[in-house]
Amino acid sequence: MKKANHPKKGEIAMTNSMDSKKILSVIGKIFILCSIVLAVGLSSKFTNLLNGPGFVFVFLGGTALALMSFSKKEIGMAFKNASGQKGTAEEQQKSSYFWETAARNFWMMGVLGSVISFVIALGNSEGGMFGIASRMSASYLSAVYGMALAVICIVPALKITGSLNTQLKEGIQRVIESPEDKAISNLKLENIIGYVLYIAILGWAIFAPLSGKAFEGPLNPLELFLYWPSLLVVLGGTIAIVLFVGKAISGQAFTLGFALTGVFAIHMGFIQAMMGFSSKSIQEVASAITFILSSCFVALLGMMLVGNSLLDQSVKADGVQKPQALSRIAWFVFPLMTLILLFLTFVMVVTPIKKA
């Protein structure tokens, strides 16, 4: 039997010193990147690209989603692994998954922020039609922030996956978790904090901008965001898909269910919009756009609050390295589709309907 190689005191000190240097190096890189971004943003040409509340929404929302799915220990380990410190194969798997989900969360939060800003722009008449149009254009900034943060997060995910693959090639086997670890863990304090923070940031984003600036007196923001037809279609469709697919607890069925019914509802809305344009009915087009926007909002929210959270827990609990490809497609393609739809919606809103 081989003797265990215990590191000596000097070696431990050296390793710690190297870790600190790596962490400092990562912090330094982030600082330089932030300085460049800030400088570009503050230069007169790009002032229009700055939207403080939008960035805060995306950043805090993404952080809250990470807290909802991961424990403090796992997050700490993910940061350590990202700074170059090597852990066990299992730790690296989890860290890689953490960074991938962080990218997903920021991307989805960015698009959700854009949808919320877009709807709020339609609910605030300050500055007349010009004001509404400029706020609608500015609503896309949240998606830009989400995309930028997602790109930052995907880098450590790729780096850790690369390192893990090298280790596996070298013959280091994955560590199988103990049965205790496999069971889906109960909610931890940080998970609860994540849920509370997420709901708080969502409430702030929806309620704060609409107080007293609405079309007709103070408007009930919930009435602006909750459109019963789309809510019923998206929720009903999701429940049906979950029941047919089964394994609701795994979260994958919910993620796919929300994404697929969202796509279905969007297509329904588009058909109605096209019919509205052909019959030159503004009411019909307005109804269709409302249906599309509300469906995107409900589907994205459902994916984030229910689907992704359950999926993350089950992926960690089952020891499965990665979720299925369909879930990944839903994570990244559905928000992209929503963003494209927002552009099309903007075009539909500003396109005049002419009668003979």
Place this chain on the structure above:
Amino acid sequence: MSKRNRVDPPNRPLKGKQKDIPLDDLLKQTFKDDLPPDVEGSMKKQLNEMRMKMEQVTQEKSRTDHKGFHTLAQFRGIQWGQFFLKKEVLIAASLLMIVLGGFLQSSGFSNSLKKNLSILGTSVAVSSQINQAQSMVCSIQMSEETENPLRYSIEWLSPNLSKIKVSDDDHKPLKTIWIAEEEIVIADHIKNTLHTEKHPPQLMDPLIQPIIGYLSPAELKEEMFGVWQLKNYEQRDECQWGTFTVSLPEENAILEVTVDLCTYLPINIKKIHPTKERVGGELIMNVQYSWNGPISEEILSPKISDAHKDA
């Protein structure tokens, strides 16, 4: 085959020739059915008693559980919960939700977002149609309760030519103003003079001030885009017209713009000052539009060239 993999009898080890006896024979030998009848009867009786006691205990437990269940689930809440969590019920409910959602959408369900989109869509359509107008005749009547209860008649033929007639409440002409390119020509009916001025950035004549923004389609469109704050929209399909309300925060007034939904052109604008004394507010100004119609031949009468001569 190793010794560990052999099937050993449960009670005693096999010896000698017995090793070759098949398992069934061994079991028959071990559990022989040769008990005396009285012993067998007694055993049967005891077994029956034991079974009855076990059934009693099971029934008692079931009764207690049922009672406790009912106590816990007052109003049969849990039973209802179990019913609703059945797969068939959930599938039916989900299908019902989809159908109901589709029905609500097709039946014109309305919420704030839809209303806002309707008013925005109407405003965009109106401004687009105004932009393409060939001619415009507009009469503006100020309320009798205002400081200057005047009447205005605006005739607009092209971006470079408008004629504004100002008269008092009894239709007696006060001034006629032509706006042509960078000059304005003013005919003062009271002083009986005619003079030409360079077009100032804004028309500074106090008589014109109340109707700034209504002088031409371009100005009307500019007001719509930058000043009017959209508030509400009401459409009456049977009448083929719709009214949208906008607010003018700087003037503390509300505009009610009635639109012809066949042409998407404004036909009437009412400027209202909201007051507590009168329900619906006080009407300050009433504007009537007529679009793309024939312009009166008198628009250039007296001729601007003559005006230049006189001036």
